[in-house]
Amino acid sequence: MxxxxxxxxxxxxxxxxxxxxxxxxxxxxxxxxxxxxxxxxxxxxxxxxxxxxxxxxxxxxxxxxxxxxxxxxxxxxxxxxxxxxxxxxxxxxxxxxxxxxxKENGILEVEVISAVELSAELKDKLEQKLINLSGYKIILKERVSPDIIGGLILKIGDQVIDGSIRHDLELLMDRIIEIPVSELGV
CATH class of the missing domain: 1.10.520.20 (N-terminal domain of the delta subunit of the F1F0-ATP synthase)
Structure with a gap:
């Protein structure tokens, strides 16, 4: 187990x-x-x-x-x-x-990871969007992590929604690595 x-x-x-x-x-x-x-x-x-x-x-x-x-x-x-x-x-x-x-109390805890501290306005918009999507009262737990470069990472229970620039760059690097050398014109 x-x-x-x-x-x-x-x-x-x-x-x-x-x-x-x-x-x-x-x-x-x-x-x-x-x-x-x-x-x-x-x-x-x-x-x-x-x-x-x-x-x-x-x-x-x-x-x-x-x-x-x-x-x-x-x-x-x-x-x-x-x-x-x-x-x-x-x-x-x-x-x-x-x-x-x-869950019993209709509360959803969401960890928000950003490169810089979020403004109060952005936190409110994010919280409202999550309330509308989930129907739960939202508790945002914010964490600043400059290494994500930009964007947001949301952790909701066991799920991770990675909208960070670092993640996008990693995906781009993976795609570049998969390109055969012959297609690069080298």
Whole structure:
């Protein structure tokens, strides 16, 4: 099973439980606390991802760390991840869980990558166009990346729409490379 399929399976199970218990926001916030704590603490991360440390030892440490900060449901979920040795998927599970929550609430998160910061007017136009196309409330997350040269890259879930000049130049280069030398008049 591929990494994102594994994460989706676990996030869906937790999402269904959260929905049933009316605790979606609480679960997402607690998953975020755990994920951020792990990612910000190098020693904790090394311990958690070390293959020779048993799941039981990992559970004891995480029980100590998080028992007062998260619900029993999230703590039990974390223990299941440890038992199944799926701890490396915690960030992907949080991302998938958030996407499921957003979908449930009619929200679509779109990452917009541009070479320069977009003007407020352009952001508004892009947001309105995406609302009209999708019917969802849009959350734009902007990132500036000068190496795309110009244009935009939109990331919507697993889909990428690459309208960057860099991408166009790469496609042009591929087409030039495919031209036989005899056709170049050399």
């Amino acid at each position: 591929r990494q994102n399929e594994i994460a989706k399976k676990y996030s869906l199970a937790l999402f269904e439980l959260g929905k049933e218990e009316n605790k979606l926001t609480e679960f997402r916030e607690q998953l975020e606390i755990i994920t951020n704590t792990i990612e910000e603490n190098t020693d904790l991360k090394k311990m958690l991802f070390h293959p020779l440390i048993t799941p039981e030892d990992k559970k004891k440490i995480l029980q100590e760390l998080f028992s007062s900060a998260v619900s029993d449901e999230i703590l039990n979920f974390l223990k299941i991840l440890l038992e199944k040795r799926r701890e490396k998927y915690i960030r992907a599970i949080l991302n998938d869980f958030t996407a499921l929550m957003n």
